[in-house]
Amino acid sequence: MNIDDKVGKTLQELGMTDAAGVVALFAEVRTAMESEREALVARGASSDPVRDQLCKALRDRWLARKSGLVSLIDENWLKMAMKELKPVVGRQFNQLRQLASCMETEALARDVQVRRDAVVQVRGLQLEASAGSVNVEVTLPGLRRPLGSIHPVIRVQREIEDIFLGLGFKIETGPEIESVYYNFDALNIPETHSSRDDWDTIYVDSKTLLRTHTSPVQIRAMERYVREGSQGGLYIITPGKCYRNDNPDATHSPMFHQMEGLAIDTDITFADLKGTLDFFAKKFFGEKTRTSFHPTFFPFTEPSGEVAVSCHVCDGQGCRTCKESGWIELMGCGMVHPQVLKNGGIDPERYSGWAFGLGIDRFTMARYGINDIQLFFQGDVRFLEQF
Ligand SMILES: [Zn+2]
Secondary structure: OOHHHHOOOOOOOOOOOOHHHHHHHHHHHHHHHHHHHHHHHHHOEOOHHHHHHHHHHHHHHHHOOOOOHHHHHHHHHHOOOOHHHHHHHHHHHHHHHHHHHHHOHHHHHHHOOEOOOOOEEEOOEEEOOOOOOOOOOOOOOOOOOOOOOOOHHHHHHHHHHHHHHHOOOEEOOOOOEEEHHHHOHHHOOOOOOHHHOOOOOOEEEOOEEEOOOOOHHHHHHHHHHHHOOOOOOEEEEOOEEEEOOOOOOOOOOOEEEEEEEEEEEOOOOHHHHHHHHHHHHHHHHOOOOOEEEEEEEEOOEEEEEEEEEEOOOOOOOOOOOOOOOOEEEEEEEEEEOHHHHHHOOOOOOOOEEEEEEEEHHHHHHHHHOOOOHHHHHOOOHHHHOOO
16 A cells, blocks of 8 residues: 555554554655655756646645645544544644645755756657767756946946046056055155055065055156146046055955045145035035045145045934044045155146045945945955845
C-alpha cells in the first residue's frame, strides 16, 4: 500500500492502535514527501515556465486545500483518530505541516534549476537529451550583465560642477602624481610646514608625491593662462582625487576627492567670494541655506576663512547631522596670497583672486546622511545600489 492509498483510510482501518505505530506512519509520510521533492530538484526543468508548472503540480499534490495529501491526513487520520491516539497524531501532524512549507511553489522553484540538459519542450516539440548530440535550449535567456549606476561621490561631484559651470567656471584637471614644487613650494607651504612630513604625505621619491590636494592645479592653470596670453579673468574648478598618509577610519581615507575653485581677475574682492559660495550653498543644499565665514589660516590665502552652512536637516535648530550646533563646516577659502599669484606668473599689483577647497566625499556624506567615508570605497553593491 503506498502513501496515496494510506491517506485515503482512517488509522483504525490501517490497524494503528498505538503511538509507536503512528510515529512510524508519519515518518513514512515525511520520507515520501522528501524523496518526491528531491526527485524534482535532481530532474531540473528545461525552462522557467516548465519549472513553475512542475513545482506547482508537486505543491498541489501535497498542499492543495481539498485533495492535497496533507489535507487528507488531516481529514482521515487526525479528525477520525481515537481519543487516546489524538494527542500523538496531533503532534505528528503539526510537525508534518511545518515541514510541508518547503513544498510551496516558490520554495520549490528556488531549488529547481533550469538546465539545458533537461527535456526541452517548445510548442509541443520535444527534444530528448541524448548522448553525442548537441542540446540547444532555445528558451534559455541570454547572459545579462547587470547595469551599474553612477557612484554617489561622482554624482555629487557632477552636481557641484554643474552649479559652477552655470556661473561660467571651467573644469581644469591636473596630474595625481605631482612634484613637491607644485604641491607645496608654489603654494607658499614652507619646508617646515607639518603637512610636508612623511607622516602626512605619500612620497614617490624626494621630489615627487601623490598630490595631497587639488591646489597644484591652480598654479598650473595660472601658468597656462599667462603662457597663452589669455584675456579676461581665470575662473576654474578642479575636481579630482587626492592622497594622504591617513589610516582609514569613519572620516579619513588615504584616497579622497576634492574640488577647488579659483577666480582671478582685475577687480576681485572678498565680497565676490562670499557671494559666490553663498549662491553655491543655496543651490546645493536648498534656498533656505545660510553661510557663515570664520577667519582661519592657510599658507596660500590671505585672509583665509572657513565656511559653515546652516544644517540642511534641522535648518539650524541642532540635530545629529550637525552635532547639535546647527552648522556644518564644509569648506576652506580665502583671497589668493600675492606670493602664490607671483608663483603662477601673475602680477599681484594688477590682479587679485579668491579660492576655495572642499571635500567632495564630505559633501556626499552630508547630502545622503552617511556617517562612514569607508562605505564609498568598499565596493559593496548593497550600499551602492541605493543611489
Ligand atoms: Zn542639524
